[in-house]
Amino acid sequence: MRILVCGGSGGIGSACVAALTTAGHQVHAVDRDGPDGVDITEPGGAEKAVAQAVDTFQGRLDGVVHAVGRSGRRLGDGPVSTCSDEAWRDVHRVNLDSVFWLLRAALPVLRQNDGGGSVVVVGSALARTLDRDFLTAAYLTSKSAVETLVRAAAFEGAPDGVRVNVVAPGLVETPMAARALTDPAIAARLPELMPLGDGRASTPAAVAAAVEWLLSPSSSQVTGAVLPADGGWSLR
Numbered sequence: 523m524r525i526l527v528c529g530g531s532g533g534i535g536s537a538c539v540a541a542l543t544t545a546g547h548q549v550h551a552v553d554r555d556g557p558d559g560v561d562i563t564e565p566g567g568a569e570k571a572v573a574q575a576v577d578t579f580q581g582r583l584d585g586v587v588h589a590v591g592r593s594g595r596r597l598g599d600g601p602v603s604t605c606s607d608e609a610w611r612d613v614h615r616v617n618l619d620s621v622f623w624l625l626r627a628a629l630p631v632l633r634q635n636d637g638g639g640s641v642v643v644v645g646s647a648l649a650r651t652l653d654r655d656f657l658t659a660a661y662l663t664s665k666s667a668v669e670t671l672v673r674a675a676a677f678e679g680a681p682d683g684v685r686v687n688v689v690a691p692g693l694v695e696t697p698m699a700a701r702a703l704t705d706p707a708i709a710a711r712l713p714e715l716m717p718l719g720d721g722r723a724s725t726p727a728a729v730a731a732a733v734e735w736l737l738s739p740s741s742s743q744v745t746g747a748v749l750p751a752d753g754g755w756s757l758r
Contacts, residue, residue, distance in 0.1 A: 525585040525737060526575035527551045528562050528624060533696025534644055535589035537726035541734045547585075550575040562590060563616045568623035572631060582635065585737045586628045588643040592616035593698055594660050605659040617664035618671070625675045629684060638683020642736045643672055644729065645688040647752040653715070655708055665690075669748055676746030685745035689732045692716050692755035693723040716753030724753050 525542055529535035530551025539551050552560035552571045562568045576583050593599070594613035598606030621643055632639030648656055649665035656662075669688055676686040693699050693716065702708050703723055713721040732751040735741055750756045 523584040523737065524548045524575070524579040524582055525550070525587065526571060526583060526628075527587040527589060528560075528568075528571055528620075529553055529587075529589035529591070529644075531556050532589060532591075533698065534691070534694060534726045534729050535587070537730035538587050538589055538733050541727065541730035542587075542737070545734055545738075547737075548579065550578045562588075562624055563620040565623070568620065568627040571624070572627040576631060583628070583631050584635065584639045586624065586632070586639070586641045587733055587737070588621055588624050588641070589733075590616065590620055591644065591646075591698065593658070593701075595658065595701065599658040599660045601657050602659045610660045613660035614664050614667075617661065618667050621668050621671060625671065625686070629675060629679055632684045633679060633682040635683070638679070638685065640737045640741075641675070641679075641684070641686045642733045643668060643686075643688050644733070645669060645672075645690040645748065647690050647692045647750060647755040649690060650748075651756055651758060655702075655705075655711070672748075673746045680745055685736075685741070687736045687741075687744060687746070688748045689729060689736065690748050690750050690752060690756070691724055691729045692752035694729055695723050695725055699723065715758075716755050717757070719753035722753075724751065 530539050531553035542549050554561040560571045594609035597609035599609035646665040672686050
């Protein structure tokens with residue numbers, strides 16, 4: 523398969539690139555901080571990323587991964603009563619608008635394929651669970667909205683064989699999660715939050731394995747789904 527990975531320099535994105543390459547797929551990775559400087563969180567960036575991938579793969583694109591995300595705590599994200607306007611706007615632009623722009627750019631390309639294609643968006647277990655230590659209004663609503671957007675795209679793409687799904691991790695060992703993972707109070711709660719991890723956060727590689735499965739023919743009947751790859755976070 524020929525796959526575009528957006529956010530390919532990030533913690534989960536780079537793990538996706540590695541997993542997909544190891545599995546024998548051709549990968550075109552873009553990132554705001556990468557050599558191409560493609561930023562899908564800005565208008566026009568998603569179209570540029572898809573066009574680059576189609577050109578790289580000589581006219582065909584089989585799969586797309588959205589692995590771009592942002593925490594807005596430093597901008598004032600928090601409970602509804604205190605969440606700042608800046609955090610609300612910025613987090614939604616990165617976590618939700620960019621998914622919309624990428625789906626809008628990729629769906630017409632994938633629908634042209636004989637056999638369709640697959641899109642996987644990295645979401646969050648927080649989209650469906652509330653917790654006192656992770657009550658961030660902008661982040662929670664952006665990730666929840668992504669799930670509905672993905673279902674709408676899956677419904678649209680299904681007649682042409684295009685599948686669209688979400689992988690929803692809990693805490694993952696990435697720079698974005700460093701604040702939480704270095705907080706002694708949250709670290710002490712990890713056995714409760716992620717019981718399958720036995721007190722440890724997930725690795726990017728574990729999330730990437732779930733992404734690779736959803737892109738592969740092994741998941742050919744799965745679309746519009748949210749796959750929890752969260753170490754049991756969503757069981758609470």
